[in-house]
Amino acid sequence: MKKLYFDHVATNPLRAEVLEAMMPYFTEEFGNPLSVYEYGMRAKNAIEDARAKVGGLVNAKPAEIIFTANGAEANNFALRGIALARQQEGKHIMVSRMEHHSILNSARFLEKSGFAVTYLPVDKQGFVDPDVVRKSITRETTLISVIHASSEVGTIEPLKEIVAVAKEKNITVHTDAVATAGNIPVDVRDLGVDLLSMAAHQFYGPKGAGALFVKQGTRIVPLIYGGIQESGRRAGTENVPAIVGMGKAAEITQAELAGRMSYLKPQRDRIINALAGVDNVYLTGDREKRLPGHVSFCVEFIEGEAMLLLLAAKGIFAASGSACSSKALKASPVLLSMGIPSGLAQGSIVFTLGTGNAVEDVDHLIREFPAVIKRLREISPYAQGWGDREGGGEACTVKE
Numbered sequence: 001m002k003k004l005y006f007d008h009v010a011t012n013p014l015r016a017e018v019l020e021a022m023m024p025y026f027t028e029e030f031g032n033p034l035s036v037y038e039y040g041m042r043a044k045n046a047i048e049d050a051r052a053k054v055g056g057l058v059n060a061k062p063a064e065i066i067f068t069a070n071g072a073e074a075n076n077f078a079l080r081g082i083a084l085a086r087q088q089e090g091k092h093i094m095v096s097r098m099e100h101h102s103i104l105n106s107a108r109f110l111e112k113s114g115f116a117v118t119y120l121p122v123d124k125q126g127f128v129d130p131d132v133v134r135k136s137i138t139r140e141t142t143l144i145s146v147i148h149a150s151s152e153v154g155t156i157e158p159l160k161e162i163v164a165v166a167k168e169k170n171i172t173v174h175t176d177a178v179a180t181a182g183n184i185p186v187d188v189r190d191l192g193v194d195l196l197s198m199a200a201h202q203f204y205g206p207k208g209a210g211a212l213f214v215k216q217g218t219r220i221v222p223l224i225y226g227g228i229q230e231s232g233r234r235a236g237t238e239n240v241p242a243i244v245g246m247g248k249a250a251e252i253t254q255a256e257l258a259g260r261m262s263y264l265k266p267q268r269d270r271i272i273n274a275l276a277g278v279d280n281v282y283l284t285g286d287r288e289k290r291l292p293g294h295v296s297f298c299v300e301f302i303e304g305e306a307m308l309l310l311l312a313a314k315g316i317f318a319a320s321g322s323a324c325s326s327k328a329l330k331a332s333p334v335l336l337s338m339g340i341p342s343g344l345a346q347g348s349i350v351f352t353l354g355t356g357n358a359v360e361d362v363d364h365l366i367r368e369f370p371a372v373i374k375r376l377r378e379i380s381p382y383a384q385g386w387g388d389r390e391g392g393g394e395a396c397t398v399k400e
Helices: 016-026 038-058 071-085 101-112 130-136 159-167 240-275 304-313 333-337 359-378
Strands: 065-068 092-096 116-120 141-145 172-176 195-199 210-214 281-283 294-299 348-352
Touching (some): 016 240, 038 195, 065 071, 071 092, 071 101, 071 141, 071 172, 071 195, 092 101, 101 116, 130 159, 304 348, 304 359
Parallel strands (some): 172 195
Antiparallel strands (some): 065 210
16 A cells, blocks of 8 residues: 655655765764864864755854754744843733744743733634734833744744834744745745744754754843853754754755745645535635645544544545644644634644655545545534534635
């Protein structure tokens, strides 16, 4: 049975060229970048070369890139580092309800530490309204963090407009771009953000490598103390192979991004159009302003977990909710924040495509998924009118 992977938002396979670039730094190029002799200098030069390549992916200066272990660390670093650095100016921050757990849990930590936090609402498509941001600003506001695009529903936020509102009041802006950097064009100068998080494995690089863009001149308190690595902003011996891999993946992605997007968008739209004709299946997120390879639905009367199991039995691998919360058998906070009732939200399914998905793979998914829905509804007590299941399809995007 052929295995079809439609969960690229969770992670991606490592490109062969990336692995090839990494390999020497596991063996003969094993030096510590802080060492002053040739082994250390070669490792240090490799890190700086990667820093320039990662910076190039998002139009940042090399010195503005701080390497981290992953996107979650970058998010923690940004939120806590800026809040603490600016706490003498004010102790109010804002985050959207669409954020990854690494942002939401950092915000809750700051609340317990004496900060006030506003959780910005979103509309039915998952958009944060810049006017709501403006009305939520207080004299104490120092930081706003709004995700660039949700990995769960794919909606790309109006970040430039939000930044414009924030800059009227000299407020620092961070965005979690883990789902966008390497998947759509991301330009920190054009967006106007002060900080931006990314992760290598989202663009065919290695796990264990992430980065935080910090605009030159932005004050930030380190998250990890101990040494002088990353210009004193992130202590710890660098993971040289992973950093080299992230740099190589960024270099490849920069060259291939336009082609990847032009391939993925039509395949995404084929899935959306094909499933629009299935009863009680609702697209979540915006129809057009979404990630190029991202498709997400709520399917009424059945559970996301059941869909995943039947699809897996057919060799089709997808997700229900974000990768970090898919093991929790409860409604997605992201979907609930969009006004989708919890019963319907539990029927979440997410298909995310990558460059390895052939047109024939999409054809197979389009054929098999409606059959999975039909089978599960045949045994669903809710579909048979039993139980007290919430409705609420009207809370999702209108079907095309």
